[in-house]
Amino acid sequence: MAKKTQVADIDRGIYDVVNEERHVFRTDKGLNEDIITSISKEKKEPDWMLEKRLKALEIYKSKPVPMWGADLSDLDVENIIHYVKPDIEQQHSWDDVPDDIKETFERLGIPEAERKSLSGVGAQYDSEVVYHSIKQELIDQGVVYTDMESAVKEHPDIVKEYFMTLIRPQDHKFAALHGAVWSGGSFVYVPEGVHVEFPLQSYFRLNAKGAGQFEHTMIVVEKNAKLHFIEGCSAPKYSVQNLHAGAVELFVKEGAELRYSTIENWSRNMYNLNTKRAVVDARGKIEWVSGSFGSKISMLYPMSILRGEYAKSEFTGITFAAEGQYLDTGTKVVHAAPHTTSIVNSKSISKGGGHAFYRGLLRAAKNAHHVKASVNCESLILDHGSLSDTLPIIEVDNSKIDIGHEAKIGRISDDTIFYLMSRGIPESEAKAMIVRGFVEPITKELPLEYAVELNNLITLELEGVVG
Amino acid sequence: MTAFTLEQAGLNFKRIPLPEEAMIHPTKHIIPKVKLGDLNALVHDVLVHPLKKHFDRSLGIGYDTYIKTHKNSGYQLWLKKESSKQFCLHFDQTEIIENNTIIIEPYVTKTVILIYDHEMIHHGMTKIVVKEGASLKLVKLQNTSRNSIFVDENLIEVEENGKIEIIDFQIGGKRNIVNYEVNLLGYQAKAEMQSAYLGSNEDGIDISMTVNHFGKKSESRILGKGVLSGHAKKVFRGTLEFHDGSAQSVGKEEEVVLLLSDDVNADSIPALMCSEDDVIGEHGASIGQVDEEQLFYLMSRGLSENQSKLLIIESAFSEIVQAVEVDTVKETLHKWIEEGIDYVV
Numbered sequence: 001m002a003k004k005t006q007v008a009d010i011d012r013g014i015y016d017v018v019n020e021e022r023h024v025f026r027t028d029k030g031l032n033e034d035i036i037t038s039i040s041k042e043k044k045e046p047d048w049m050l051e052k053r054l055k056a057l058e059i060y061k062s063k064p065v066p067m068w069g070a071d072l073s074d075l076d077v078e079n080i081i082h083y084v085k086p087d088i089e090q091q092h093s094w095d096d097v098p099d100d101i102k103e104t105f106e107r108l109g110i111p112e113a114e115r116k117s118l119s120g121v122g123a124q125y126d127s128e129v130v131y132h133s134i135k136q137e138l139i140d141q142g143v144v145y146t147d148m149e150s151a152v153k154e155h156p157d158i159v160k161e162y163f164m165t166l167i168r169p170q171d172h173k174f175a176a177l178h179g180a181v182w183s184g185g186s187f188v189y190v191p192e193g194v195h196v197e198f199p200l201q202s203y204f205r206l207n208a209k210g211a212g213q214f215e216h217t218m219i220v221v222e223k224n225a226k227l228h229f230i231e232g233c234s235a236p237k238y239s240v241q242n243l244h245a246g247a248v249e250l251f252v253k254e255g256a257e258l259r260y261s262t263i264e265n266w267s268r269n270m271y272n273l274n275t276k277r278a279v280v281d282a283r284g285k286i287e288w289v290s291g292s293f294g295s296k297i298s299m300l301y302p303m304s305i306l307r308g309e310y311a312k313s314e315f316t317g318i319t320f321a322a323e324g325q326y327l328d329t330g331t332k333v334v335h336a337a338p339h340t341t342s343i344v345n346s347k348s349i350s351k352g353g354g355h356a357f358y359r360g361l362l363r364a365a366k367n368a369h370h371v372k373a374s375v376n377c378e379s380l381i382l383d384h385g386s387l388s389d390t391l392p393i394i395e396v397d398n399s400k401i402d403i404g405h406e407a408k409i410g411r412i413s414d415d416t417i418f419y420l421m422s423r424g425i426p427e428s429e430a431k432a433m434i435v436r437g438f439v440e441p442i443t444k445e446l447p448l449e450y451a452v453e454l455n456n457l458i459t460l461e462l463e464g465v466v467g
Numbered sequence: 468m469t470a471f472t473l474e475q476a477g478l479n480f481k482r483i484p485l486p487e488e489a490m491i492h493p494t495k496h497i498i499p500k501v502k503l504g505d506l507n508a509l510v511h512d513v514l515v516h517p518l519k520k521h522f523d524r525s526l527g528i529g530y531d532t533y534i535k536t537h538k539n540s541g542y543q544l545w546l547k548k549e550s551s552k553q554f555c556l557h558f559d560q561t562e563i564i565e566n567n568t569i570i571i572e573p574y575v576t577k578t579v580i581l582i583y584d585h586e587m588i589h590h591g592m593t594k595i596v597v598k599e600g601a602s603l604k605l606v607k608l609q610n611t612s613r614n615s616i617f618v619d620e621n622l623i624e625v626e627e628n629g630k631i632e633i634i635d636f637q638i639g640g641k642r643n644i645v646n647y648e649v650n651l652l653g654y655q656a657k658a659e660m661q662s663a664y665l666g667s668n669e670d671g672i673d674i675s676m677t678v679n680h681f682g683k684k685s686e687s688r689i690l691g692k693g694v695l696s697g698h699a700k701k702v703f704r705g706t707l708e709f710h711d712g713s714a715q716s717v718g719k720e721e722e723v724v725l726l727l728s729d730d731v732n733a734d735s736i737p738a739l740m741c742s743e744d745d746v747i748g749e750h751g752a753s754i755g756q757v758d759e760e761q762l763f764y765l766m767s768r769g770l771s772e773n774q775s776k777l778l779i780i781e782s783a784f785s786e787i788v789q790a791v792e793v794d795t796v797k798e799t800l801h802k803w804i805e806e807g808i809d810y811v812v
Contacts, residue, residue: 366729379739381741384743391736391738394734394735398726399727402754402756405751406751407748407749409747409748410747411744411745413747
């Protein structure tokens with residue numbers, strides 16, 4: 001019997017610290033018109049937003065739960081608290097943030113990262129953003145980085161133009177739910193030609209038990225502008241379900257570039273049903289970097305709509321499914337204009353009975369001639385009882401295209417190990433090298449601290465056969 | 468964790484539905500003609516062989532019942548050592564609903580060739596058991612008229628060290644719904660499936676090839692090659708599923724599609740489902756036009772554009788044609804493909 005490689009779980013210590021719940025306002029469990037109206041009233045929103053919310057609620061009620069993918073029968077939306085307002089007003093200086101909340105974010109390394117390498121930071125605690133800051137020189141250049149609520153009030157023109165136009169409540173049940181109860185999230189506006197040199201980061205922390213987080217992130221990158229945005233999420237573990245149904249709408253204009261990195265490390269009682277979409281105009285580029293490590297169930301498929309000529313999309317994703325996790329992730333790319341290109345690079349690892357599912361869609365519309373696309377997905381199963389599935393769907397509606405697709409599931413090939421051993425590298429080290437090499441294309445795209453964490457994880461106790 | 472149902476896995480969508488007008492209820496019984504081989508091999512009564520495992524990617528129980536109730540034809544082949552090496556069955560009726568069984572005895576190697584070129588409506592259900600160490604090559608050639616409807620389902624079980632080789636050609640027909648599902652039950656059981664199709668005009672082609680690995684060290688390969696023109700629509704589903712216990716199995720799937728018109732609709736749904744850690748599964752797809760450099764080279768040698776395209780497509784299929792191995796059948800096939808490509812180009 002071959003020895004199996006042991007890869008330890010991610011140390012969740014820092015993520016699982018629970019703070020005492022202090023809030024000034026929380027809705028009852030469940031969902032109805034009164035709850036929606038009270039959320040809107042609490043937020044002092046304009047009427048048009050309340051109307052949108054109520055309409056979304058109606059759609060939510062009429063939509064069925066999706067029949068495919070994860071088993072959502074245990075998810076009881078009636079038991080979720082949809083809005084929890086923490087006992088704090090939004091601050092612009094860390095010193096003013098209450099100690100326990102400040103400590104939480106400090107443990108997660110957010111303020112430290114801000115000092116070192118970021119242009120701006122947003123921190124959301126439960127349903128509201130508690131801290132937001134942005135470098136002065138960016139403000140001078142006209143960059144807006146604020147929470148979504150302020151944006152609704154301060155930039156109604158932009159918000160009205162884009163809000164929930166890319167992700168409509170009609171799209172699916174959880175998009176409708178989001179439309180009804182959304183709260184918090186970030187709003188970024190980068191004016192024409194501005195290059196934001198350092199990344200902006202938003203961190204979402206859900207502390208309240210049995211609550212849902214429904215942040216709405218909207219980013220508009222104007223012509224020839226450039227931005228890197230990092231999103232991080234975590235929550236402490238409770239025995240009851242938590243729900244995350246956020247929405248991310250990205251608008252990349254002509255010649256603009258946007259890189260959107262996500263590190264998701266929700267606790268293992270979380271239902272992560274997030275929707276992310278980007279629409280890219282001519283010569284624009286969207287880059288997704290996506291790491292899925294946490295949550296009990298994830299269904300997450302960031303979508304790129306390439307609607308301008310020569311638009312580009314790149315997706316780099318890694319999914320790590322451990323015990324009790326079902327992570328159904330992937331990406332959708334729609335080529336809706338000529339000469340558009342896309343690259344998908346996805347890796348998944350499953351262990352300890354975890355289930356990783358890659359589900360992707362690549363679509364070339366009728367007018368999208370001279371499209372080039374390549375999809376590459378690889379999965380590694382580390383032990384017996386773990387599951388891994390791959391389902392990359394390709395739909396082609398015209399002939400002038402060049403689409404390639406490759407996928408691989410399996411263990412490490414003996415030939416590779418033999419080759420490395422013949423060069424004098426001991427077996428165990430050879431295997432560690434191969435696994436590290438397997439995730440390397442992804443780790444090099446991750447922000448440094450996450451890359452280090454992932455590498456540590458793989459180095460741990462690597463011996464015997466990975467297979 | 469348990470495996471998914473079809474719906475949960477999201478695999479059962481985009482099915483081209485069975486056309487209403489195809490659900491006929493014929494009364495007259497038809498006996499197929501046998502060209503190569505002897506009639507003694509057709510056994511009409513004994514074989515109601517229960518398949519051991521459930522086939523969950525099939526066209527469904529409803530279709531099974533339809534075939535059983537309305538069948539007007541069928542062959543029951545019990546292939547033993549002493550029977551002929553090859554059988555070639557040929558139907559010349561216009562409406563057929565057949566319910567077939569093929570059992571191949573242990574350590575026997577045979578080839579069965581089925582030719583369909585007359586039907587307007589064809590329904591077929593073939594259940595095949597490949598016993599220990601046996602090897603069966605099943606060749607299905609379909610070149611019915613351009614308005615015909617061809618629905619065919621094949622459920623296959625392979626026991627220890629057994630091998631099934633499938634060659635499927637879909638040349639004619641306006642609706643082709645073809646479903647192959649192989650359960651590799653035994654140790655070192657093998658499946659090799661090759662499918663070639665031509666689609667033109669308003670054709671709808673829905674081909675599913677599934678291999679379920681249950682046995683240890685089982686091997687499979689799926690190859691799909693097709694050419695589409697006009698407003699043709701096709702869905703090719705290649706599924707490799709590694710079940711618990713299929714350690715050290717290897718599966719490979721490949722699809723190559725050539726598109727000749729901007730109005731085609733080509734969907735590929737490759738799936739790798741894996742609940743065993745010690746296996747290797749691979750799939751690849753390549754979708755595109757005829758390579759321009761190849762075309763240029765041939766045209767520079769004096770061939771016309773159409774002639775060059777014809778040559779390129781023909782060579783794409785030749786790998787699968789060569790695998791048929793029986794010369795007389797290869798010749799027929801060559802002729803059909805040439806006509807078919809001519810029409811498509």
